[in-house]
Amino acid sequence: GEKSYQVIPGDVKDKDPKVTVVANSEACYLFVKVDVANNTVNGKDIYSFDVRTGDGNWTKLEDGVYYRVVDAATAEAGASYYVLNGDATHANGLVSINEKLTKADIEAIKTANQPTLTFTAYAVQKDNVGSAADAWKIANP
Numbered sequence: 001g002e003k004s005y006q007v008i009p010g011d012v013k014d015k016d017p018k019v020t021v022v023a024n025s026e027a028c029y030l031f032v033k034v035d036v037a038n039n040t041v042n043g044k045d046i047y048s049f050d051v052r053t054g055d056g057n058w059t060k061l062e063d064g065v066y067y068r069v070v071d072a073a074t075a076e077a078g079a080s081y082y083v084l085n086g087d088a089t090h091a092n093g094l095v096s097i098n099e100k101l102t103k104a105d106i107e108a109i110k111t112a113n114q115p116t117l118t119f120t121a122y123a124v125q126k127d128n129v130g131s132a133a134d135a136w137k138i139a140n141p
C-alpha cells in the first residue's frame with residue numbers, strides 16, 4: 001500500500017515493503033525494482049535507505065534492481081521477503097530523513113514534486129531460464 005510521511009530532519013520512518021511468493025508457485029527468480037524520484041532539494045538527498053543484501057537476502061543485478069532465487073520447495077510453501085534493512089526499532093525496514101535539511105529545504109519540498117520511493121515486484125519461473133539477467137530481460141523486454 002501507499003504511505004505518506006511528514007519530512008522531519010533526522011527522523012527514521014518505518015518502511016516495510018515485502019515481496020511475497022504465493023503458495024503453490026514454481027521455483028523462480030524474484031525481483032524487486034526500487035524507484036527513487038524527487039529525492040533531492042537544494043543539492044541534498046532528502047532520504048536514504050539500504051536494501052537487504054548478502055547472507056541469503058537480495059542480490060543487486062543493476063542499479064535499482066535486486067533479485068533472489070526462490071527454490072521449488074520454498075515456492076511451493078510460499079514465502080515473503082522484506083526489501084529494506086532495519087534496526088532494533090524498525091525490524092522490517094526503515095528510511096532515514098536527512099538530518100541536515102533546513103527549514104528552507106522543507107519549504108522547498110512542499111512546493112516541489114514530492115519525493116517518492118516505489119517498489120515493484122516481478123517473478124519469472126526458473127525452469128529453462130539460464131540466469132537472473134536472462135530472467136530480468138524476460139520481465140522487462
